[in-house]
Amino acid sequence: MNTHQHNEGLFKKIQIQFGENIDAEILEDVAKHMDDCPDCKIYVDSVQQTVKIYRVTEMEKSVPDDVSDRLFKTLKLKRN
Amino acid sequence: MKNSNDEETHLVEKAKAGDEWAITAIVKQQSQKIYNLALRLMQNQEDAEDVLQETFIIFINKIKSFNGESSVGTWLYRIGTNVALGKLRSKDYINWDISVPDSQFESLKGYEIRNWPDYPGDEMGPEAFHACLKKALKALPQDYRIVFVLRDLESISTKETADILNISVSNVKIRLMRSRLLLRDQLAKKLKCVERD
Numbered sequence: 001m002n003t004h005q006h007n008e009g010l011f012k013k014i015q016i017q018f019g020e021n022i023d024a025e026i027l028e029d030v031a032k033h034m035d036d037c038p039d040c041k042i043y044v045d046s047v048q049q050t051v052k053i054y055r056v057t058e059m060e061k062s063v064p065d066d067v068s069d070r071l072f073k074t075l076k077l078k079r080n
Numbered sequence: 081m082k083n084s085n086d087e088e089t090h091l092v093e094k095a096k097a098g099d100e101w102a103i104t105a106i107v108k109q110q111s112q113k114i115y116n117l118a119l120r121l122m123q124n125q126e127d128a129e130d131v132l133q134e135t136f137i138i139f140i141n142k143i144k145s146f147n148g149e150s151s152v153g154t155w156l157y158r159i160g161t162n163v164a165l166g167k168l169r170s171k172d173y174i175n176w177d178i179s180v181p182d183s184q185f186e187s188l189k190g191y192e193i194r195n196w197p198d199y200p201g202d203e204m205g206p207e208a209f210h211a212c213l214k215k216a217l218k219a220l221p222q223d224y225r226i227v228f229v230l231r232d233l234e235s236i237s238t239k240e241t242a243d244i245l246n247i248s249v250s251n252v253k254i255r256l257m258r259s260r261l262l263l264r265d266q267l268a269k270k271l272k273c274v275e276r277d
């Protein structure tokens with residue numbers, strides 16, 4: 001396994017653009033670089049995977065009953 | 081037959097007129113969403129509850145001036161975000177001028193890279209993995225965490241996030257990218273998917 005060194009300019013561009021509407025020219029640079037750089041592809045994939053993991057695991061929680069009770073009491077509303 | 085937009089408009093009009101049933105209905109419909117937003121931003125239940133209550137107090141006090149340009153959910157979301165940010169600022173949780181130095185990000189490029197398993201949590205067990213995710217998120221610099229929560233977890237647009245935080249769109253993009261890189265880095269270390277040189 002080799003120590004990975006990113007293309008500096010490309011790395012900056014990815015920092016700014018990644019995950020957004022990527023400019024076509026930058027996208028082409030990224031694609032060309034990744035063709036020659038499997039480590040970079042793995043790295044970018046793992047960043048995407050990180051976001052995906054958080055989206056999947058950060059499930060919506062119900063408001064606990066005691067929290068809900070206090071909310072309605074504070075608002076002077078009837079919960080039921 | 082009324083569609084959901086018609087129903088919401090009707091409910092909001094009644095709430096604006098002071099109808100307690102309509103106000104209660106909106107609180108019931110929206111409280112879970114606001115509570116989850118608050119939990120993610122504040123990272124503790126007590127502060128999240130404060131944000132929840134303050135958001136709906138503002139909602140009740142200001143519903144008459146709600147102009148309907150957005151959905152009531154979006155409006156509440158914005159109120160909730162601003163309440164949470166106000167609390168974070170007042171507690172000096174956020175130092176808005178401090179960012180992770182560029183040098184820290186430069187160091188990210190020196191890793192050895194290994195493929196991640198399909199679901200990294202399998203190796204640790206779900207509870208330990210979930211705790212690891214929470215710890216990594218909580219450890220992010222606050223200004224990065226807020227952008228990550230708004231953009232990646234709550235799916236707020238870049239423009240809206242920029243407006244809420246009163247920062248530029250470019251700044252949102254940079255903070256988002258950096259938050260992702262930091263989280264990825266933290267997880268990779270925990271999961272032993274990469275090693276420092």
